[in-house]
Amino acid sequence: MPLIRNSHGKGHVRIMRVKRDSARHEVRELTVEVLLTGAFDASYTEGDNSSAIATDSVKNIINILARDNVGAENEEFVQIIARYFLDRYDHVSGVTVTATETKWARIAIDGAPHDHAFTLDGNGRPLVKLVATREASTLSSGILGFTFLKTTQSGWENFWTDEVTTLKPTADRMFATAMDAGWTWSSVPASYADANAAVFDAALKVFATTYSPGVQNTMYLMGEAVLAAVPEIAEISMACPNKHYLPIDLSPFGRAFDGQVFTPTDEPHGQIACTVGRG
Structure with a gap:
């Protein structure tokens, strides 16, 4: 044959x-x-x-x-x-x-494209949710799979270690996530569209311009910024899976790792969630 x-x-x-x-x-x-x-x-x-x-x-x-x-x-x-x-x-x-x-697009901070923070083009799926009875209702808005990253100004250090710990601490890593988020309205804003845009502006400004010692802290600070920017929101919940970019070891080929080449991988991923409210 x-x-x-x-x-x-x-x-x-x-x-x-x-x-x-x-x-x-x-x-x-x-x-x-x-x-x-x-x-x-x-x-x-x-x-x-x-x-x-x-x-x-x-x-x-x-x-x-x-x-x-x-x-x-x-x-x-x-x-x-x-x-x-x-x-x-x-x-x-x-x-x-x-x-x-x-494709990744630069995050605009105060109208200027940021040097090392990006969002995924064609990003996220907006959602709304209403829970209603004859007596009351709760309206929330949100986003699914809103993806963003930054190439520096992120680390993960001083975490709990014991006999099963293999992860090495680092003060400079890539930070990428595909966030699901929802925020509950306590009152009606002048414009839902404008208020929702303010949510993203506030959250992404924190993400892009502050050093991240961990996803947990960054999420909390993003939530604080959203509540400060949009008074009509009662609370915001966020879930941020890590989208890992793993350094490629090219030392067998005489090339040192210098933060330029990574393998993207989604699974398994860390899953971090929190809710920030007004207290």
């Missing part, structure tokens, strides 16, 4: 590139697939893997090239990947590189 065609490679390689050579950081989050064609027939028909490039090696190459080209535009980056395989491996005849981008 003839082997008609074949390809192999690595799919769903998630890369966050952070260009941080100045105070104004640039972020590019990609999901990359690389598929190779060439003289690989024997690995299929004869079980001879001597010419097969391990898919794990394909992943390592993507990570290395991401580290070495943190500022490259996406169109440039996929060409860099393809050239690497074609230049290095004579038996590779073709490379298909597909990269989809998760």
Whole structure:
């Protein structure tokens, strides 16, 4: 039976590139697939893997090239990947590189785009909820999956440690979350739309402009800011799962980690929740 065609490679390689050579950081989050064609027939028909490039090696190459080209535009980056395989491996005849981008937009603070704090483009699903009887009703507004991040000014230190603790403390990490939040109205604002916009402005200003010693403290301070900004809100509840960006260890390839290349991962994630009210 003839082997008609074949390809192999690595799919769903998630890369966050952070260009941080100045105070104004640039972020590019990609999901990359690389598929190779060439003289690989024997690995299929004869079980001879001597010419097969391990898919794990394909992943390592993507990570290395991401580290070495943190500022490259996406169109440039996929060409860099393809050239690497074609230049290095004579038996590779073709490379298909597909990269989809998760877009991030800068948070505007007092009308100015922030240097290192971002929200996800096309962000969140607004919601309203009314619980009503003939005697009373409670109206709340909120957002599901409102996603934002900052590339610095966040840490996690001095936490409880014992024999099961493996996490290392850090004073500089990425902070990313997809927040579910709801706020309960105690009175009617002049404009619900304007009041809801003020909620986001107040919360994101705290997030972007203050050092975060932990998600817990930042959430509380965001809640305080919202209640100060919108007097018609009685309380606000927030749930913030950590969206982890894990440093990629490229030390086997002679490259130190310098806060520029990460693996995005959603699971498992920390889940932190709180409610802040007026007392």
